[in-house]
Amino acid sequence: MSGEKIVADALESGEGVLRLAPAWVPRQFCIPGRRIKLHPDDYYAFGAHRGGIDERWFASTTKADNGPETTPNEGLSYVVFEDGGELHRILLKDAIEALGGEIIGERLMSEYGGWPVFSKFFDNKNPIPFHLHQVEEHAKNVGRESKPEAYYFPPQMNNYGADFPYTFFGLEPAVTKDQIIQCLRDWGKGDNHITDLSRAYRLRVGTGWDVPAGILHAPGSLCTYEPQYASDVFAMFQSMVADMPLSRELLVKDVPGDKHQDFDYIASMIDWELNTDPNFFENRFMEPRPVRPVEEMKEAGYIERWIAYRSKDFSAKELVVLPGCTVTISDSACYGFILVQGYGTFGKRKIETPALIRFGELTNDEFFVSEKAAKSGITIKNLSGTEPLVMLKLFGPGNPESV
Numbered sequence: 001m002s003g004e005k006i007v008a009d010a011l012e013s014g015e016g017v018l019r020l021a022p023a024w025v026p027r028q029f030c031i032p033g034r035r036i037k038l039h040p041d042d043y044y045a046f047g048a049h050r051g052g053i054d055e056r057w058f059a060s061t062t063k064a065d066n067g068p069e070t071t072p073n074e075g076l077s078y079v080v081f082e083d084g085g086e087l088h089r090i091l092l093k094d095a096i097e098a099l100g101g102e103i104i105g106e107r108l109m110s111e112y113g114g115w116p117v118f119s120k121f122f123d124n125k126n127p128i129p130f131h132l133h134q135v136e137e138h139a140k141n142v143g144r145e146s147k148p149e150a151y152y153f154p155p156q157m158n159n160y161g162a163d164f165p166y167t168f169f170g171l172e173p174a175v176t177k178d179q180i181i182q183c184l185r186d187w188g189k190g191d192n193h194i195t196d197l198s199r200a201y202r203l204r205v206g207t208g209w210d211v212p213a214g215i216l217h218a219p220g221s222l223c224t225y226e227p228q229y230a231s232d233v234f235a236m237f238q239s240m241v242a243d244m245p246l247s248r249e250l251l252v253k254d255v256p257g258d259k260h261q262d263f264d265y266i267a268s269m270i271d272w273e274l275n276t277d278p279n280f281f282e283n284r285f286m287e288p289r290p291v292r293p294v295e296e297m298k299e300a301g302y303i304e305r306w307i308a309y310r311s312k313d314f315s316a317k318e319l320v321v322l323p324g325c326t327v328t329i330s331d332s333a334c335y336g337f338i339l340v341q342g343y344g345t346f347g348k349r350k351i352e353t354p355a356l357i358r359f360g361e362l363t364n365d366e367f368f369v370s371e372k373a374a375k376s377g378i379t380i381k382n383l384s385g386t387e388p389l390v391m392l393k394l395f396g397p398g399n400p401e402s403v
Contacts, residue, residue, distance in 0.1 A: 003090050003094055003095070003098055004098040004099065006079075006081055006088045006090050006095075007079065007090060007095040007098050007099050007103075008099060009081060009083060010079055010081035010088075010095075011099070011102060011103070011370065013081065013083075013348075014347070014348060014349055014367075015347050015348050015373060016347075016369065016370035016372055016373025016374075016376075017346060017347050017348070017349050017367050017368070017369050017370070017373055017378070018079045018081075018092075018095070018103070018367060018368040018369075018370070019079065019080050019081070019349065019364070019366075019367055020058070020059065020077045020078065020079060020080070020092065020336070020366040020367060020368055021077065021078040021079075021080050021089065021362055021363075021366075022056055022357060022361075022362075022363055022366065023056065023057040023058070023060055023074075023075055023076060023077050023078070024038065024045070024046075024053045024055070024056055024057075024359060025053065025054075025055040025056070025057055025064045025066070025074060025075050025120075026044075026046045026050045026051045026052060026053045026054070026055075026066065027051050027052070027054050027055065027066070028049075028050060028051035028066075028067070029051065029128075029129065029236075029241075029244070029246055029250065030051065030052065030054045030122075030124045030126070030128060031052060031054070031124060031125040031126055031242075032052040032053060032054040032123060032124070032125065033054065033123040033124050033125045033162045033221060033223055034123070034125075035123050035157050035158065035159065035160075035223040036053075036054075036055075036056050036121050036123045036157070036223065037354055037355065037356055037357050038053060038056075038356075038357055038359065039356055039357065039358045039359065042358060042359035045359040045360075046071070049069075050066070050069060053359075054122060054123050054124050055120050055121060055122045055123070056120060056121045057075050057076075057077065057118055057119075057120045058077070058118060058119045058120060058121075058336050058337075058338050058366055058394065059077055059092065059115070059117075059118050059119065059335075059336025059366075059368050059394060060075055060076055060077045060092070060118035060120075060230075061076065061077070061091075061092055061093035061096060061114060061115045061118065061230060062075060062076070062118055062230040062231065062232060063075050063076055063232075064232055065232040065233070065253075073091065075232070076091050076092070076093060077091070077092040077093075077118075077366075077368075078090065078091055078092065079091070079092055079095050079368075080362060092115070092368065093114070093115075096114050096115055097114070100114065102370060102372070103334065103368070103370050103371070104334045104370070104371060104396070105333065105334055105370075105371030105372075107398065108333075108334070108371075108396055108397075108398075111397075111398070112396075112397070115230070115396065116229060116230045116313075116396055116397060117227065117228065117229055117230055117313065117314045117394060117395075117396050117397070118228065118230055118336075118394070119225060119226060119227045119228065119316070119336065119338075119392070119394040120225075120226050120228070121157065121223060121224065121225060121226075121338075122219070122223070122224050122226060123157070123223040123224075124162065124219070124221055125162045125163055125221060126162070126163050126164060126221060126241065126242035126244075127163075127164045127166070127167070127168075127218050127219060127220050127221055127241060127242065128218055128219045128241070129218060129236045129237075129238040129241045129246055129250070130168055130194055130195050130198065130216055130217070130218040130236070130237050130238035130241075131216065131217065131218070131234050131235060131236040131237055131238070131250075132213070132214055132215060132216050132217070132234070132235055132237065132269060132270060133146065133147035133148070133149065133213045133214075133231070133233055133234050133235075134146060134147070134213060134214070134233050134234075134235065134254060134269055135213045135214040135269070135271060136213070138254075138268075138269045139213075139231070139233050139254070141256050142233075142254045142255070142256060144231060144233040144254055145229065145230065145231040145233065146213040146229065146231060146233070147213055147228055147229050147231035147232070147233050147234070148211065148212045148213045148228065148229050148311050148313050148314075149211050149226055149227065149228035149229070150208060150209065150210050150211060150226065150227050150228070150286070150308040150310070150311060150314070150316070151167075151208045151209045151211065151219070151224045151225070151226055152207075152208035152224070152225045152226075152227075152286075152307040152308060152316065152318070152392070153203055153204070153205045153206065153207065153208065153222045153223070153224055153225070154205075154206075154223070154225055154318075154340050154390075154392065155205050155206055156340040156341045156390060157223040157225070157340060158205050158222050158223050161203075161221060161222055162221030162222070163221050163242070164220050164221045164242075165202065165203045165220045165221050165222050166200040166201060166202050166203060166220045167200065167201055167203055167209070167217060167218060167219050167220040168195050168198040168199065168200045168201075168216075168217060168218040169198065169199065169200075169201060169209070169211075169215065169216075169217050169280060169284065170198060170199065170215055170216060170217070170274070170275040170276065170277065170280050171197050171198055171216060171270075171275040171276050172197060172198065172199060172276070173276045173278055175197045175276065177267050177272075179197055180194070180197070180237075180267045180270065181263040181264070181267055183197070183237070184237070184251070184263050184266060184267070185263065186239070187239045187248050187251070188239075188248075189239075190239070190240055190245070191239060191240040192238065192239040192240070194237050194238050194239075195218060195238065198216065198218070199280075200220075201281065201285075203220050203222045205222065206288065207285070207286065207287055207288070208285075208286040208288075208307055208308060209284050209285055209286060210283075210284045210285075210286055210308070210310035210311055211284070212271070212274060212311070213271070214269065214270060214271025214274055214275070215271060215274050215275055216237060216270060216275055218238065218241070225307075225316075225338075225392050227308045227311075227314045227315070227316045227394050228314065229313045229314065233254045234250075234253065234254065235250075235251055235252070235253065235254060235255065235266070235269060236250035236251050236253075237251065251266070252266070255269075284310070286307065286308065286309065286310060288305040288306065288307050288318065289305060289306045289309060290303070290304070290305050290306075291304045291305065291306060291317070291401075292304075298322070300327060301321065301322050301325030301326065301327045302319065302320060302321045302322060302325065302327045302329070302380075303319075303320045303322070304317055304318070304319045304320070304329070305317065305318050306402075307392070309402060312397060312398075313397045314394065314395060314396060314397060315395045315399050315401075315402045316392060316393060316394050316395065317392070317393045317395075318390065318391070318392055318393075319337075319380075319390070319391050319392075319393060320388050320389070320390050321342070321344070321380050321381075321382040321388065321389040321390075322382065322388055323382055323384055323385050323386050323387060323388060324382060324384070324385045325381075325382050326379065326380070326381045326382070327379070327380055328377045328378065328379045328380070329377060329378055329380060330374065330375060330376070330377035330378075331369075331374040331375070331393075331395070331399075331401065332374070332375065332399060332400040332401045333371060333374060333395050333396065333398075333399045333400065333401070334368070334369055334370055334371040334374055334395075334396070335368075335369050335374060335393045335394055335395045336366070336367070336368045336369070336393070336394045337366070337367055337368075337369065337391045337392060337393045337394070338365060338366050338391065338392050339351050339352070339353050339364075339365040339366070339389070339390070339391045340353060340365075340390050340391065340392060341353055341387065341388060341389065341390040342382060342384055342387050342388055342389030342390060343382075343383055343384060343389065344380065344381045344382045344383040344384070344389050345379075345380070345381045345383070346367065346378060346380050347373070347378045347379060347380075349364070349367060350364055351364055351365065351367070351389075351391075352364045352365065353365055
């Protein structure tokens with residue numbers, strides 16, 4: 001069966017809703033927080049030399065950039081389709097290339113040539129090193145795309161806060177470029193103390209942050225849902241985290257080769273205005289915003305809130321269907337979703353939140369909803385009489401409904 005035929009049949013059988021397989025990603029510089037439901041024996045399924053699996057990527061057409069040993073399709077989502085007892089798999093990237101307009105709509109296809117975002121869980125026992133994602137100007141110097149992102153801390157994924165549930169964001173307003181350069185020069189001396197120049201914010205479950213490209217940040221140890229632009233570009237500015245030294249290669253991974261020792265160039269990747277914003281909390285923190293009056297939604301059997309809404313490049317919602325309720329929800333754009341609590345049906349699809357996942361196993365918790373299906377409305381049934389059904393929904397740029 002051809003790839004286009006598989007996609008067409010999958011779309012038809014699911015009435016515009018595609019089932020996706022889990023995409024696991026290891027990180028050599030991180031220790032897994034063990035909250036993403038992967039089996040305890042499988043956190044090093046890529047091999048201990050690759051690091052532990054601390055990320056699961058959703059609705060991804062972007063390959064992970066994990067160094068020379070990155071596996072061929074690491075980070076990429078697969079569409080899975082069962083037909084007559086036979087299981088078919090095709091990359092979501094290839095599915096969109098084959099039938100993009102029918103999946104993501106003509107607007108995104110004409111403006112971006114594909115699905116330009118993805119989301120993930122990142123789940124770390126320790127904080128992530130202080131780093132930034134290059135703005136467009138610097139990302140293009142290495143043939144890459146910029147990477148704005150946002151964070152949301154789902155209650156369902158955070159039964160404990162791990163070692164450091166605080167995130168360093170930005171720089172104190174009085175910090176100078178020379179101070180940054182001195183930290184970079186001190187890389188080989190152990191801790192280069194760059195977070196001394198920043199400010200840590202305590203993370204609160206059920207809230208989030210907006211993190212444009214160019215902002216230095218060291219994400220804390222809550223399990224995080226992260227909508228982002230489709231890129232894996234970064235530069236680590238911290239030489240040691242949680243007593244673990246980092247290779248300087250992680251600083252210059254996405255820096256032109258002739259600039260690896262150019263401290264002025266490396267420091268210029270910092271968006272100084274955003275990093276030293278005296279109103280950083282007011283401008284970057286995100287309390288969830290209901291899409292309409294809460295009591296009105298409860299009466300209809302659900303609660304839906306915007307959880308990422310400050311970026312022009314993506315947006316995200318949390319949808320809660322109350323116990324025993326059936327609702328029909330319409331959206332103005334295609335989206336990918338991950339189910340984080342409950343079970344029921346989503347259109348013709350059975351959906352359920354797994355308690356434990358073996359590496360390589362399929363699940364019924366992740367799907368992609370075509371633009372046509374989203375606009376037509378999906379009938380969702382919560383088949384539990386006691387537990388809410390909760391999903392996190394990722395939208396691409398230009399969602400007409402975005403607040």
